[in-house]
Amino acid sequence: MTTSEAERLAMQRALAIAATPGVPMGPNPRVGCVLLAPDGSTIAEGFHRGAGTPHAEAAALAEAGDAARGATAVVTLEPCNHTGRTGPCSEALLAAGVRRVVFAQPDANPVAVGGAGRLREGGVEVVGGVMIEEAQALNRAWTFAIARRRPFVTWKFATTLDGRSAAADGTSRWVSSRAARLDTHRLRALCDTMLVGTGTVLVDDPELTVRDEVDEPVTDQPLRAVMGLRDLPADRRVLNDRAETVHLRTRDPHEALARLHELDRQHVFLEGGPQLAGAFLTAGLVDEVVTYVAPMLLGSGASAVADLGVATIADAVHLHVTDVTVLRGHDGEDTNVRLTMRPTTLPRRT
Incomplete structure (x- = not known):
């Protein structure tokens, strides 16, 4: 079946309202109808406003009342067929009396499903896959977590031009x-979990909350996860x-992500130190890398990541750059370059 121009415009609108600011990033997908x-x-x-609230279809039907009979429902995600906190959207x-979905x-x-x-x-005309790439991008982490049965992992770190995360004295x-x-x-x-190691907590004492000047006030803070055996x-x-x-x-990244998946977590923001980053990289569990590069040189000091066992250039971990953004302060001197990348190769295990 084909779709009309009105239906495609309605899908664009449904995607827009699904992304309404303030909607929780999980555990449920963002959906518009x-x-x-x-x-x-x-x-x-x-649109769906979060777990326990009416699904997007139910919210639209409630607003429409009897006018929904004979209508076409344009929705960003296949209507559910499950009774949980709310009833099945299909029913x-x-x-x-909707005639087409x-x-x-x-x-x-x-x-x-x-x-x-x-x-x-039930006799309803159904067309799927309309603007599917845009819908998958809207719920990138949810889609990944459902398919892989583990959270999507973004590793974030800051570095100088010569790859140092701190000076020799630790500053x-x-x-x-x-x-x-x-x-x-x-x-x-944009994430539902902040993850660091016990070493970072013991040395840096971070709070690991969202604060400062974000676009919208955060009503639900990400889960703070600390990984390691030390008290x-x-x-x-x-x-x-x-x-x-x-x-x-645990010190095992696989075990840590499995536990977070059990807790319905879908997007981990990895902000630990070089040892934790190295463990996730060598385990093949880094899906995205976000780095802030400072226009400075140190020549010595802590590296951003621990030894990956790479002894020759042929074994280097390669990353594909997906975005480059220059971040400037008001004076023009307070500048970093943000690189967003995805790994394309992993360290070779010996």
Whole structure:
């Protein structure tokens, strides 16, 4: 089946409202729905506001009332066929008398799958895959976590031009500029988990919360996860009441991510030290790298990542650059370059 121009425009609108600021990044996907009359005009729209609230289809149907009969529902994700905190969207659409459903991304969640088939059984015309790439990008981490059964991992670090994360005396305060630090908090707000090692907590005492000048106030702070076997002193800031904290008592990145997946976490922001970064890299568990490069040279000091076992250039870990952004302070001197990359090769295991 083909789609009309009105349906494609409605899908663009559904994607836009699904991304409404303030909607939690997980554990549920962000979904938008637009209901169209037979003449292509908009009857109602709705979007999912987070776990336990009405799904996008239900919100749109409630707004439309009886006008939903004979309508077309344009939705960014295949309607669910599952009873959880709310009822199945497939049954709600059938009960409302919707005649046609156009969706973007198939629902790969084994718990909720089957909505399209149920709608077809009920006599509804169903078209899937419309603007699927845009829908997958909207829920990148959710899509990844459902498919891989582990969270998506973004490793973030700051470095000088010669690859140093701190000077020889341990100072690192100005490796990242204020503009970069503000940008980091914006990226933190897009994740549901902050992950560091016990060493970082013991030495740096970070709070690991989203603060400073982010685009929108954060109502739900990311989970703070600390990985390692050592006990944490009770006075560490990561144990305060500003966010939830979990201590993952393991040194195995696979075990840590498996535990976070059990907790419905989908996007980990890895901000630990070089040893933790090296462990995740060598395990093949870094999916994205975000680095802030400062225009300075140190010549010595701590490296951004621990020994990866690379002895020759042929074994180097290669990354594909997907974005380059210059971050400048108000005076023009407070500058970092943010590089966003994805690994294309991994360290060779000997």
